Structure formats: structure tokens, C-alpha cells
Amino acid sequence: MTTRSELATLGHRIRHFRGRSALTLDALGEAVGVTGSQLSLIENGKREPKLSLLTSIAAALGVELAELLSTEPPSKRAALELELLEAQAGTLYSSLGLPAVKPGRGVSDELLESLVGLHRELQRRATEAVATPEEARRANTQLREHMRAQNNYLPEIEDIAEERVLAAGHSTGALTHRTVGIMAEQLGFALIYVNDLPSSARSITDLENGRIYLPPASIPGGHGLRSMALQAMAHRILGHTVPTSYAQFLKQRLEINYFAACCLMPQSRAVEFLTQAKKERNLAVEDFRDAFGVTHEAAGLRLTNLATSRLDMRLHFLRVTDDGTLQKGYENDGLPLPTDVTGSIEGQRVCRKWSARSAFGQQNRTTEQYQYTDTPAGTFWCSTQTGTTAAGEFSISVGVPFDDAKWFRGRETQRRATSRCPDESCCRRPSTELDEKWRARSWPSARLHTQVLAPLPSGRFPGVDDNEVYAFLDRHASGD
Incomplete structure (x- = not known):
């Protein structure tokens, strides 16, 4: 029609x-x-x-x-x-x-x-008005629910990434910067490391001159540059167009992150590694991390892609700040994640009894912490690793229901806690004794988080300053 x-x-x-x-x-x-x-x-x-x-x-x-x-x-x-x-x-x-205007001959070209x-x-x-905090949170929640229904697994991107990695001549070991550079060349791009990237952009692709601009290779944590470059390439490989909604923007971000993870930890070798570890009842995020030369968080997230679809296990993943705020979360094992009235989990506080928070109190943080936690939805085992960034401390937790703990290293732990959340008497509401003692005798000065008042960034790509980006491209294209 x-x-x-x-x-x-x-x-x-x-x-x-x-x-x-x-x-x-x-x-x-x-x-x-x-x-x-x-x-x-x-x-x-x-x-x-x-x-x-x-x-x-x-x-x-x-x-x-x-x-x-x-x-x-x-x-x-x-x-x-x-x-x-x-x-x-x-x-x-x-x-x-x-009323509608009929563009007849009486309407001049200028009008x-x-x-x-x-x-x-x-x-x-x-x-731009659509990108309100409420709309963004709603779109993010819908995307999370969609990925949960998919068991966080995107087979089409898995196949595309595997083909690209093999085409670049990589077959074993951690993906090197050189191999990432070859992948870029095969797409007609050169990787350029510069010191003056606009603060609002992680990378910039010059489609006219075939360049992908990245931060200096010598910056701390420079291994993350492989992921940045792969994400930039993914926009071209996956056929992305300029997003017309916040939902589309978030979906594209998810897809480029997924592609980068698939390249850094290709499905065939990752599944082989995890299957053998499961067979030996020695699954560990830290081993998976070290085998492919990625961060602990990247390894934990990659496990969420493969555990259900390829290892027949359901699980959960949490990234939590030291004040208990949930930054990222995924579950298909029934763990009762905290949500607001819209169903959003980001920005919510997780239970103080969970390992994701209690791990901050451990003296030895160089290795994973293990814990069983009894919840209203059942008992869960998890491993937690803490880390530090310029923004503060955070923890990465990966866990499974009690019956699947048998496949993981650390299942013998004697650490056990009981969580009654979302019942506020668990860890959010002070005891009656403390409440009566201090309610009328205290007045804390609350810290105002800037994101409470700030609108979501606008522009063709949310958060990116187009003026800075175009000035940057013009400057580098002219050779200055």
C-alpha cells in the first residue's frame, strides 16, 4: 500500500x-x-x-x-x-x-x-522536551524489562562481533589495541588519540575524513580505550542513525556496549572458558576477568549475557556506590531489587544487609567477598568486589539463587545475612529506641544532589555539546 x-x-x-x-x-x-x-x-x-x-x-x-x-x-x-x-x-x-496553510501559488518561496x-x-x-527525567527513566525501565525477557542476550550482535574479531585475525588471548586498530582500518577509520576532546564526548567519529578520536592512550585505565573504540565502530557496524527519542538513544548505547563486550570476550571462547569452570565447580568472575584482560565490572556484565542462554543459570548483577545507591542492576533470578513507583531501579538504595553494601566494611578488599543472603524471595549467594574511582567507591556483585551456588568458587563461605527489605524495619527505619531518643534532638543538613534539579542534557545526542564537537572536528580537519 x-x-x-x-x-x-x-x-x-x-x-x-x-x-x-x-x-x-x-x-x-x-x-x-x-x-x-x-x-x-x-x-x-x-x-x-x-x-x-x-x-x-x-x-x-x-x-x-x-x-x-x-x-x-x-x-x-x-x-x-x-x-x-x-x-x-x-x-x-x-x-x-x-488551521493548516495550503502551499498554493500565492505562498512565496520565502514564506x-x-x-x-x-x-x-x-x-x-x-x-528535547520529551527527554524529561520521567521519560528517560520510563524508557530505561522498558529497555531493562525487554532485556530481562531476552535473558540479556542478543544473538545477532554476538554473531556480528565474532565475525569482526575473526576477520581482524584475532583468535586467542586478550584483544589487543593493535587488533582494535585493524578492525577500525577494515571499516575505513583510523584511531587518533588527542588531548583536547570536548568534555561532553567520550569519543568523536569524523565520518568525512575516516577518523575516530579518542583520549590519550596513556591515561590511567587506558585499557578502556579498546572498549571506547569498539563502541564508536559499533554505531557504523550496527547501522545506527541519529536517535530521535531518548528510548532510541538508550537502546543504541546498550547495543554498542554489548558489541564491545562481545569483541573483548568473544562468545565462543567465553562460553568454552565458563563451561569448563562450571564443570570444575570453580566459576569466578575474577578468573573470567583476568582471562580476557577486562575490568571486573565488564566481566560481571558479560556473564549476565551468557549465563542463562548458554550455561542454563539465572543470576543478578549489581553496581552499587558506597552509600548504597544502585547505579546498574540486572536480574532474572527473582532477587527483589528496590524500585520506585515507575519501576525504575537506578538511584534506589539496596539493603544494608546485602553483600553489595556490607563488603565496604571488610578490611581485605583485594579479593572477592562471598555471602549467602536470606530474602523474602529466597536465599541467594553472591560474590562482591569493591573498587574506587574519582567519583568514590563502588562494589560489583554477581549472584545466583542458592541451588546454583554449587557451581561457584566461594560457595563454602560461612557469611550469612537476613534481609527483610522492602520492609522498612529491616534497615531503613530506625529502631523505636533511637527514634525516640534523637528525632527531636537532631537536624541534619542534607546534601543536595545536582541531578535532582538539572534537566536532562539535550542536543542531537543527549549530553553532547554540538558546538564543542563541531569546533573540535573543524580544528582537527584543518590540521591545527
Whole structure:
């Protein structure tokens, strides 16, 4: 079925060629055996003509049928008219209750350009307005639920990544910077390390000159540059377009992160490693991490991709700050993650009894901490590793239901805790004794988190300063 936009374009092309032939509607109608009024409906995009009639029209106008059926507007003026009609037919303009403007001959080219420009700006502002905190959290929650239903596994990206890694000549060991560079070259890009990347961008791809700009290779934690480069390449490999919504932006971020993880820990070798460890009842995130030269967090997240689909195990993953705030989370094993009224988990506080928080109190943090935790949803075993960044301390936890703990190193731990959360009496509500003692005798000065008041960043790519990015590209393209 022909779309409304396609019918409108066809109508404009017929009118264009009819005008070039100096034919009236009635004259062309007489030549093809229909009335002028019927042709008018076709030219206005209100009626879909049969192929036989289009063949006759093309012959009468002296053009090839393929040229008549082209989807390109016949002129700049026609393109503007079509864009205006399309914008006025949309829900955004309709919601304003304003009359539509018919772009007839009485509308000058300048006025038409102004009207189209206003509609473009209206759409841009509406798109930015969609990126409210509530909308972003809702989109993120929907994406998390979708991935949970998929067991956090995307087989198409797994296959694409494996092909790319093999094509670059890599088969064993950790993926090197050199191999990542080869992968970039195969796509027609060079990796360029610079000191002046805009603060709002992790990397920038110059599509015109075939360059991917990255931070200096000597920065602390430079191993993360492999992931940054792979993520930048993933946008091209996966065919991403400029996101038109926050949901699409988040989906693309998830996909490029997934692609990078698949390259750094290719499915075939990762599954082989994990299967052998499971067979030996010696699964450990730290071993998985060291075998592929990645971070503890990356190894834990990669395990969520493969554990259910390839090892027949359900599990959970948590990244938690030292104040108990959940930054990232995934579960398909029934662990009762804290949520707000929208179902979002990010920014919620996890139970103080969970290992994700109690691990901060351990003196020895160089190795994983193990713990069993009894919850209202059952008993879970988990391993937790703490770390530190410039923003503060954090913990990474990977866990499974009690019955699957038998496959992991650390299952013999005697550490056990009981959590009654979300019952507030578990760890959130002070005891009656303390409440009575201090409620009327204390007044803490709360720390205001800036993200509470700040709007979500706008722009073509949320959070990226287009002005800085374009100035950066212009500066480097000119060789300055």
C-alpha cells in the first residue's frame, strides 16, 4: 500500500511534468481518458491511481514511467511543500488547534521556507522536551524489562562481533589495541588519540575524513580505550542513525556496549572458558576477568549475557556506590531489587544487609567477598568486589539463587545475612529506641544532589555539546 507521503510526492511529480508540458488538467485528462477533477485528486495526493493510468499519464507527458514514479520531489519548492503538508498532518501541529496553510501559488518561496523552518524548530523543541527525567527513566525501565525477557542476550550482535574479531585475525588471548586498530582500518577509520576532546564526548567519529578520536592512550585505565573504540565502530557496524527519542538513544548505547563486550570476550571462547569452570565447580568472575584482560565490572556484565542462554543459570548483577545507591542492576533470578513507583531501579538504595553494601566494611578488599543472603524471595549467594574511582567507591556483585551456588568458587563461605527489605524495619527505619531518643534532638543538613534539579542534557545526542564537537572536528580537519 502506498503511503500518504508517497502519494503526495507522486502528485507533485505529475503536476510538475504537466506544467512543463503546458497541459491543463482537462487536457491531460482527455488524453488519458479521465476527468480533470479525477486528476486533481491524484495530484493532491488524495487518490491512488492504477498502474495502467500512470502508464498513460507518463506517455502523455513524454516521460518514462520510472521517472514519474521516483520518490524524489521534482524541485526544491515541491520538497518544501511536501514537508509543510507532512508537518501539518502530524499530531504535534494538530494538537495546537491551528488551521493548516495550503502551499498554493500565492505562498512565496520565502514564506514557505519560513513556515517549514518554524515546523522544524517546533519538532526539535518537542523532541528535547520529551527527554524529561520521567521519560528517560520510563524508557530505561522498558529497555531493562525487554532485556530481562531476552535473558540479556542478543544473538545477532554476538554473531556480528565474532565475525569482526575473526576477520581482524584475532583468535586467542586478550584483544589487543593493535587488533582494535585493524578492525577500525577494515571499516575505513583510523584511531587518533588527542588531548583536547570536548568534555561532553567520550569519543568523536569524523565520518568525512575516516577518523575516530579518542583520549590519550596513556591515561590511567587506558585499557578502556579498546572498549571506547569498539563502541564508536559499533554505531557504523550496527547501522545506527541519529536517535530521535531518548528510548532510541538508550537502546543504541546498550547495543554498542554489548558489541564491545562481545569483541573483548568473544562468545565462543567465553562460553568454552565458563563451561569448563562450571564443570570444575570453580566459576569466578575474577578468573573470567583476568582471562580476557577486562575490568571486573565488564566481566560481571558479560556473564549476565551468557549465563542463562548458554550455561542454563539465572543470576543478578549489581553496581552499587558506597552509600548504597544502585547505579546498574540486572536480574532474572527473582532477587527483589528496590524500585520506585515507575519501576525504575537506578538511584534506589539496596539493603544494608546485602553483600553489595556490607563488603565496604571488610578490611581485605583485594579479593572477592562471598555471602549467602536470606530474602523474602529466597536465599541467594553472591560474590562482591569493591573498587574506587574519582567519583568514590563502588562494589560489583554477581549472584545466583542458592541451588546454583554449587557451581561457584566461594560457595563454602560461612557469611550469612537476613534481609527483610522492602520492609522498612529491616534497615531503613530506625529502631523505636533511637527514634525516640534523637528525632527531636537532631537536624541534619542534607546534601543536595545536582541531578535532582538539572534537566536532562539535550542536543542531537543527549549530553553532547554540538558546538564543542563541531569546533573540535573543524580544528582537527584543518590540521591545527
